[in-house]
């Protein structure tokens with residue numbers, strides 16, 4: 373994990389050891405092999421000799437020949453974009469070991485590491501068409517294939533688990549209920565508890581979820597992020613998803629307008645990571661309905677961390693736990709009109725901390741600097757607003 377001595381801040385806000393077999397994964401006959409998420413993953417080995425080229429392939433496009441709906445959904449997800457310019461721009465400055473530690477979560481297959489390392493040796497690691505399978509990021513095989521065996525959730529119609537008929541597709545698939553459990557996501561979405569900053573690891577999503585009403589009601593990560601087993605994984609980058617998790621209420625009395633925001637449908641802290649910044653904002657309007665300079669009021673919802681002298685420090689944590697509310701009050705201006713809204717900056721920490729620091733430190737004009745510039749641009753573009761409402765003073 374970043375934070376030891378002279379090590380500089382890394383762009384994922386932390387490098388971590390991976391927790392294996394935690395969170396409800398037990399050693400039953402019908403469970404995943406204990407080393408399913410043991411990083412680094414082992415190479416697949418030799419494919420069954422009777423398999424066609426297509427069935428041997430780990431490329432998502434090839435899976436998609438037969439699983440077209442899954443390919444189409446996955447393509448639009450951030451899992452498909454995990455081998456991003458912001459990641460690769462940093463990998464190119466790391467040694468092999470360090471780059472591998474990042475790839476454990478961003479492109480986890482051994483075959484992806486090999487492909488990226490081969491491109492890098494040729495000095496072409498920055499080109500996505502040279503990265504081969506690595507460019508697929510968090511792809512089908514990373515979650516479903518080990519030693520060329522296919523692992524899957526219980527059969528959709530029958531609920532059957534265990535090994536299916538070896539005469540069937542893929543030589544039979546191994547089905548287990550663990551695919552439907554939150555523990556499945558922990559390998560990449562939960563940092564070890566001993567790596568805490570002010571009592572909480574930088575990624576603490578599964579622990580937050582365990583304490584939530586959603587968990588008590590039997591809703592897993594998949595219930596909210598993969599409804600009907602869809603491979604979309606919408607999160608804070610998606611306005612509709614964020615809106616679905618929140619309730620905004622507006623009220624006016626004689627002295628003020630009030631914006632109240634409650635986390636009503638998020639299964640963990642809102643937001644769960646230290647990278648987004650959410651801001652409840654209000655501004656006075658003039659008689660013509662135009663925002664008046666200098667009248668803005670804000671309430672920031674964020675877990676703000678900083679990397680200071682080689683250590684992470686938490687400045688504040690104003691995130692909303694499930695059920696919690698925040699309020700912003702605006703006194704009435706003489707016009708008696710105000711505007712209130714929510715600003716969501718999904719990549720604020722990257723935009724303003726990580727990429728600015730890298731831009732300062734990286735040699736100008738090189739491939740890493742160009743990739744980071746692209747990432748910085750994208751991070752600035754991802755912001756959006758929700759719930760914008762104008763209110764008038766009651767007379």
Ligand code: HEC
Nearest residue numbers: 426427429430434435438512513516522523524527541545
């Ligand atoms: C040549 C066609 C073909 C290709 C290519 C293919 N599959 Fe399949 N796959 C199938 C068929 C057919 C089934 C059985 C579907 C069923 O029983 O419902 C299946 C089943 C599965 C299942 C189990 C789903 C269930 O029904 O529970 C998973 C998971 C899976 N495939 C993953 C993959 C992945 C990942 C790839 C690429 C690495 C891939 N498949 C490539 C044809 C294919």
Ligand code: HEC
Nearest residue numbers: 382383384387388454456458459462473474477560645647
């Ligand atoms: C334990 C899993 C894990 C490891 C290890 C990891 N990341 Fe990430 N990374 C994530 C997750 C989950 C996100 C999405 C949440 C977020 O935006 O912070 C992410 C997001 C990012 C992003 C922003 C999104 C993007 O792709 O542009 C960058 C850049 C990034 N990581 C770089 C790195 C680097 C560099 C390393 C190695 C030093 C690394 N990561 C190691 C899990 C991991």
Ligand code: HEC
Nearest residue numbers: 432435439442443446510511512515525528551552594601
């Ligand atoms: C981040 C991990 C992850 C990735 C990447 C991923 N899957 Fe899945 N997949 C899952 C999980 C988890 C489930 C079960 C979800 C549930 O039961 O709610 C699943 C279910 C499935 C099923 C069974 C669907 C059904 O209706 O029964 C198929 C087939 C499948 N995935 C194929 C694919 C293919 C093809 C890709 C790549 C295009 C892919 N998956 C990428 C995690 C993943």
Ligand code: HEC
Nearest residue numbers: 561578581586592593596607608617638639642643644645
């Ligand atoms: C009750 C529904 C629900 C459950 C359960 C749930 N989430 Fe979420 N999740 C949301 C909503 C809504 C958002 C969008 C608002 C936000 O970003 O918090 C979200 C956002 C996210 C994000 C975006 C990053 C961020 O900072 O918020 C990630 C990553 C995520 N969830 C992962 C998980 C994982 C992993 C689990 C299981 C441990 C899980 N979620 C359980 C509803 C849920």
Ligand code: HEC
Nearest residue numbers: 450453454477478480556557560593597605606607608609
């Ligand atoms: C192999 C590691 C890995 C696994 C397993 C994994 N994720 Fe992710 N996930 C990531 C990474 C890395 C990102 C960030 C991708 C990026 O933007 O670079 C991510 C992004 C996401 C996002 C989008 C967050 C946002 O910023 O909007 C959601 C939601 C999410 N994951 C949910 C899940 C759920 C639910 C599961 C379990 C079914 C899961 N993930 C399993 C690595 C993983």
